[in-house]
Amino acid sequence: MAASDPRSPTPTAALAPYTEGLAAGELRTTRCSACGTVQFPPRTACPHCSRIGTGEWVTASGRGTVWSFCVFHKAYLPPPAPQPPYTVAVVRLDEGSKLVTTVIDTDDLRIGMAVEAVFSDDDGEPRVRFRPAPAGREHPPTS
Known part of the structure; x- marks a missing residue:
């Protein structure tokens, strides 16, 4: 279907369960x-077994590990977007998928550090960020 076709799913519609989960703190x-x-984001076909239409929404634990990160020192977007310096990371969730996200409280952030989800709606939009998990929950970096 063409992108202008009203029957074509929009990114917003495809991610509605994700956004609804954020609003519910999940x-x-x-x-x-x-x-x-x-997997995230959702796909039409499974990247592992290639089956089509088998994706179902599940609630993740909200725990993961820093797989990669960088610190931005330049503002690319106006507020409410993060303002410098801010940290963007690829977090590998304990369930296995990877998520690009913002990390807060990053004084000693490092690859392999355990992190946990923090939910907010500061500007009226539900969001998830991650912060370092309590001590004792370290994981080795995984691929």
Whole structure:
């Protein structure tokens, strides 16, 4: 279907369960009902088993590990977007999928550090960020 076709799913519609989860204080991702592969963002076909239409929304634990990160020292967007300096990371959720996100409280952030989700709606839009998890929950970096 063409992008202008009203029957074509919009990114907003495709991510509605994710956004609704954020508003409820939950981090939702998709899982293939055929092979169990967890993935985000949702896809039409499973990247592992190639089955089509098997993605189902599940609630993730909100825990993960810093897989990669960088600190931005330049403002690219006006508020309410993060203002410098701010940290953007790829977090590998404990369930297996990776999520690009903002990390707060990053004084000693490092690869492999355990992090946990923090939910907010400061500007009226539900958001998830991550912060370092309490001590004792370290994981080795994974691929």
